[in-house]
Amino acid sequence: MERVKKKKNSSASLLTESADRLETKRDKLRAVLDPKNRLEELYCDQSLHASHAIERLQRCALAMINMAIPDALFGILERLAMERDRAVALVEQWISGDPTARSEVSTMLRNHGLDESAIEAEAFLKCLPTLSALTQLQASQIAIRDKGLSGLVFSREVLMRSVHSREANLALRQTSGPQQISDQRDRKHDH
């Protein structure tokens, strides 16, 4: 229950995000899409929030891979028959950016026909289930973003059609009076 309460009381943006950034993005998107009314603004916001969520998911995926890299390197070193304690020490040095450790790892990988992309690949494999879940979530957010845009197009088209038919109606009244419209309506009912 505490978790649910916490959930409902928490703010919409994350600790690492600034509300200003979201506002800037909103302004930019509105400048591009130019919503004409509140309805179009709702669709604009839908696309904005979905693309915001997509960015978050991309950051999550990146973080997951980065976090899996030390474990991936350790796994590779262990498979290359390095002693456990030595491997742990080397991974720690490699993470801290020690040039000696970096070159030692590079040499070791090269000697076995590998390069640093092997570490990335291993990290990918380690968090593959999470990455595929994140990709699925991204796909659904992309669909929501696109639906927001198509909703905006739909409402704009309907409003434009309505304006056009009003104008046509006005023109019709000016040329032949209101009788023609009612005739048209009657003909439709006869069918």
Add this chain to the structure above:
Amino acid sequence: MTTERQIAANRANAKRSSGPKSRAGKARASQNAYRHGLAACMTMDADRISAMDALAREIQASMRGQIDRAGALAIAQAELEVVRVRAVASALFAEMPNGFAKDRPATGSQGSEKQAARRQGTAEKPGSTAGDLAGLKGLDRYFRRVHAKRDRAVRLALEHLSDPFGINSQ
């Protein structure tokens, strides 16, 4: 086939554990299946009603009377539901860094323990990344539902605009 002995054991076990007895325990247990409350209909308290009313007015005003009051209210209500789902999704996202910290693969023996736990499905618990991702994935259907509801409300409200003279209507 179930033996008499098994039936007796089941009855004895059921007597030992047949749910909470106290009122507080029952109240707490009644919330066991509660996750985010999105499956329930949105309760319309005074704040929500005023928010819905304000949004409906904004929609009507910005459309220069092209949408009637009932249509605007339906759109506003559906939009509040969209906002509610969005808030829960954001909150779930906010909890994910905690899950990252718990799930962070450690080098050496800790890493293999973590993998073993993952294999046993313990990483699916709430608070873990996998658990939060499953929670986010579970929100998909609510997102779809509320967006579809709002789109329906918009279509209904705009229906008369696409054919203002009823010429093409059946």
